[in-house]
Amino acid sequence: MQGVGPAVCLGNDIDTDVIIAGRYLRTKDRSVWAKHVFEDLDPSLAGRIRGAIIVAGRNMGCGSSREQAVVALREAGVIGVVAPSFARIFFRNAVNVGLPVIEAEVACIDGARVVFDLDSGWVEVDGERHPARPLSEKMVAILRAGGLVPYWRSSR
Amino acid sequence: MSTLSERILGAPSGAYVDREVDIAFAHDGTGVLAREALREMGVENLPHPERLRLVFDHIVPANTGTTATLQADLRGYARSSGIELSDAGGGICHQVMSEGVVRPGMIVVGADSHTCTLGAFGAFATGVGATDMAAIWASGGTWFRVPETIAVNLAGRLTGAAEPKDIALTYVSKLGMEGATYRALEFMGDGAAEISMDGRLTISNMAVETGAKAGIFYADATTVRYLTEYGLAASPQTPEDCRYEQTVEIDLADVVPLVAVPHRVDTVREVEGVAGTHLDQVFVGTCTNGRYEDLARFARIIRGRKVAVRTLVAPASRAVLARAIATGVLADIVDAGCMVAPPGCGPCLGAHAGVLGEGEVCLSTANRNFKNRMGVGGEIYLSSVATAAASAIAGVIAVPEGA
Known part of the structure; x- marks a missing residue:
């Protein structure tokens, strides 16, 4: 399973409050989260991450367990998220909603062409390949199915 | 020799295991999404409703018509599915679970990051997201990666105006916001024995602020006494001579208000x-x-x-x-x-x-x-x-x- 897109660089310790603020949680309308994603960090980000790959710093997605954070990124059109380390609930949530997460040490250059391969476990930035920490077989299967809900439905 | 996480999950650190859970709860925020995921999954009947809880705590009482409608739907679902509901006014999920629900040795999952709070009882308690919770409600279990463990050794006694929160801020500042990512913390030492259950809950609560998956105290006489008040029987847990990835030493006499x-x-x-x-x-x-x-x-x-x-x-x-x-x-x-x-x-x-x-x-x-x-x-x-x-x-x- 591969993905490709231009890099959008983010810093360390991006928390889920900054991905989607608490004031937008009380709805089931996923488009609301995509619209307000990163609003308190940089309101222009929502328009720039469609079709892109987020390359974040350490401890990506720390804080609250709110799944709206990963749904917001997916609904906003993010292809995948690369970071040297993730907060564990964010990581699990991302897999569960079908948003590829790639744990790898890469230097981010805004706009650089990023390619990742989940099966072989690597990520390329402007043609330079870096190893990614492999996902378990089950996690790859869930991502391939598009998330835990379709995975569940297809395995019944 | 095993850490408490290894003992409860029944496998060495690094292993992936599928386990039944003893308690699985969500709140009014994450519960709405879990309910939605169950709908999408086409799940009608839950195999173990007696293990499940819904606790309304995040926006109570409801602040808008939208919130009220979402909560009403979830309230109706609790009734029809047999999940025990702690409605608005009952309290915060982690506190409600600490009042005679969670016991030593349990595997507890909550759709809230601060589920690690309940490690204060010598349980393996960790937070998950809403879709994970839906799958847990539908199946009764989930997968875990057994974490490596960092020991936090508490020595001596608090003095002056310092309190358990200051211990929590001390270890969070020592480890940093990602110093324990994917790991479990075990709070040990002679100082741990001196801390009340309320104080232990405060200390375990902040484990996730270091990225930790769990923050665990070994059950002891204090735990047993506390649970007895709720009519629950429990036995103390004894630490084994095991390998910790790292040990953080905190002399409680040095802890000051922070x-x-x-x-x-x-x-x-x-x-x-x-x-x-x-x-x-x-x-x-x-x-x-x-x-x-x-x-x-x-x-x-x-x-x-x-x-x-x-x-x-x-x-x-x-x-x-x-x-x-x-x-x-x-x-x-x-x-x-x-x-x-x-x-x-x-x-x-x-x-x-x-x-x-x-x-x-x-x-x-x-x-x-x-x-x-x-x-x-x-x-x-x-x-x-x-x-x-x-x-x-x-x-x-x-x-x-x-x-």
């Missing part, structure tokens, strides 16, 4: 260093510091005095509120000029009551001070209850008496 300054929980200063900082609001409560001992400590300090700044107190549960009424603690709090919010998460996440305005500064006993969390442009300092009480009286950040 404050985490905006906007990072691991940026910690001695209260003295930020004394005099202007405040617009003081907030006492949350799953970190809204328990009876916290309210009683707060009341002892403010009794017979008046707060000089807007001060909001939210008991962690109805049981905490009832006890505070019975003992006169609540009267002291009200007489001092504080507002009392319904049991629940209150202003902590900025979604409901007690939201901060642009440029406003709050001293809170909660666990997170992320930028904008309590309101856009607001600043959050995190402290113990004693520091919050001294500061409420002074109207600015102040060192608690006896420090």
Whole structure:
């Protein structure tokens, strides 16, 4: 399973409050989260991450367990998220909603062409390949199915 | 020889295991999404409703028609599926689960990051997301990666005005916001034995602020005594001579009142260093510091005095509120000029009551001070209850008496 897109660089310790603020949680309308994603960090980000790959710093997605954070990124059109380390609930949530997460040490250059391969476990930035920490077989299967809900439905 | 996580999950660190869970709970926020995922999964019947709980705590009572409608749907689902519901006013999920539900050795999952709180009982308790929770409700279990463990050795006793929250801020600052990512923390040492259950819950609560998956105390005589009051039998757990990835040493005699300054929980200063900082609001409560001992400590300090700044107190549960009424603690709090919010998460996440305005500064006993969390442009300092009480009286950040 591969993905490709231009890099959008983010810093360390991006928390889920900054991905989607608490004031937008009380709805089931996923488009609301995509619209307000990163609003308190940089309101222009929502328009720039469609079709892109987020390359974040350490401890990506720390804080609250709110799944709206990963749904917001997916609904906003993010292809995948690369970071040297993730907060564990964010990581699990991302897999569960079908948003590829790639744990790898890469230097981010805004706009650089990023390619990742989940099966072989690597990520390329402007043609330079870096190893990614492999996902378990089950996690790859869930991502391939598009998330835990379709995975569940297809395995019944 | 095993860590407590390895013992409870029944496999060595690094292994992936599928396990049945003993308790699986969600709140009004994550429960809505879990319910939605169950609908999409086409799941009608839940195999083990007796293991499941729904606890309304995040936005209670409902603040808008939209929230009320979402909660009404979830309330109806609890009724039809047989899931036990703790409705608005019952309290914060982690506190409700600590009042005679969670026992040593259990595997507990909650759709809230602070589920690690319940490690205070010697349970393996960890947070998951809403879709994970839906799959757990549908199947009765889930997969875990057995974590490596960092020992936090607590030696000696607290002195002066320092309290368990200051121990929590100490280890968070030592480890940093990702110092324990994917790991479990085990709180050990002769100092751990001296800490009450309320204090242990405060300390375990903040494990996730270091990225940890769990924050565990071994069950001992204190745990057994506490659970006996709820009519539950439990046995102490004995640490084995096992390998820890790292050991953090904390001499409790060295712990002093601390404050985490905006906007990072691991940026910690001695209260003295930020004394005099202007405040617009003081907030006492949350799953970190809204328990009876916290309210009683707060009341002892403010009794017979008046707060000089807007001060909001939210008991962690109805049981905490009832006890505070019975003992006169609540009267002291009200007489001092504080507002009392319904049991629940209150202003902590900025979604409901007690939201901060642009440029406003709050001293809170909660666990997170992320930028904008309590309101856009607001600043959050995190402290113990004693520091919050001294500061409420002074109207600015102040060192608690006896420090």
